[in-house]
Amino acid sequence: MSAVSAGELLDAWEAGWGRDPLRRGLALLGAARRTAPDAVADMPVGRRDRTLFALRAALFGTAVDAVSRCPECDTEVEVSFDQQELLAQLGQARPAADDAVTVREGGREVRVRMPTSADLAAVLDTGDPAPEEALVRRCAPAGEPVPAADTVAEAWAAADPLVDVRLGVRCPGCGLAWEEPFDIVGYLWAELDAWGRRTLLEVHELARAYGWTEAQTLALSPWRRQCYLGLVGT
Numbered sequence: 417m418s419a420v421s422a423g424e425l426l427d428a429w430e431a432g433w434g435r436d437p438l439r440r441g442l443a444l445l446g447a448a449r450r451t452a453p454d455a456v457a458d459m460p461v462g463r464r465d466r467t468l469f470a471l472r473a474a475l476f477g478t479a480v481d482a483v484s485r486c487p488e489c490d491t492e493v494e495v496s497f498d499q500q501e502l503l504a505q506l507g508q509a510r511p512a513a514d515d516a517v518t519v520r521e522g523g524r525e526v527r528v529r530m531p532t533s534a535d536l537a538a539v540l541d542t543g544d545p546a547p548e549e550a551l552v553r554r555c556a557p558a559g560e561p562v563p564a565a566d567t568v569a570e571a572w573a574a575a576d577p578l579v580d581v582r583l584g585v586r587c588p589g590c591g592l593a594w595e596e597p598f599d600i601v602g603y604l605w606a607e608l609d610a611w612g613r614r615t616l617l618e619v620h621e622l623a624r625a626y627g628w629t630e631a632q633t634l635a636l637s638p639w640r641r642q643c644y645l646g647l648v649g650t
């Protein structure tokens with residue numbers, strides 16, 4: 417992946433700001449692919465997340481420091497890992513050419529598409545009380561009996577482990593062990609949000625000191641920007 421510029425990242429931040437997590441994921445994916453968020457809505461979510469992990473590695477590195485909370489005793493639990501190790505453990509996706517999986521149920525076989533951001537958005541927007549079933553209905557062939565949501569979810573995760581990423585967590589307080597879902601979209605968004613706020617402050621400081629435009633400040637390397645900020649502060 418070629419490096420995404422600071423200006424492109426700020427554009428993605430603006431496109432996703434105040435939006436739901438799905439649209440934020442699309443804004444990030446659009447930045448990684450240098451295209452409009454809507455143009456990548458039909459990418460399967462496992463492939464989307466692989467791209468976002470790669471974008472994150474390029475922007476912020478591979479160390480992940482997340483925080484969870486024990487469901488038993490409410491202790492805050494730090495969850496730290498290297499995302500490259502996690503991806504290696506999860507293994508590669510085995511995508512079919514048609515981005516679908518075969519589900520066997522009741523003596524018949526059904527091809528079900530891998531879910532995309534557009535599918536998730538459609539289910540989210542309708543507010544269906546049974547979202548898992550609604551998602552499977554969208555991805556299964558029309559006019560045929562719809563296979564059980566659990567069976568399809570298993571087949572999706574088998575075809576691409578990134579569809580359902582879970583971390584093994586153990587509470588240091590009470591010893592409870594559980595599996596915590598890890599959402600790369602939410603994690604990367606939080607990092608981008610912090611970076612965006614920091615960057616605008618830097619633009620503001622340098623505009624006040626030197627009269628530079630946003631574009632001029634963003635064109636500086638992060639190192640040179642820090643040098644000027646250091647001079648402004650002296």
Ligand SMILES: [Zn+2]
Nearest residue numbers: 486489587590
């Ligand atoms: Zn606990």
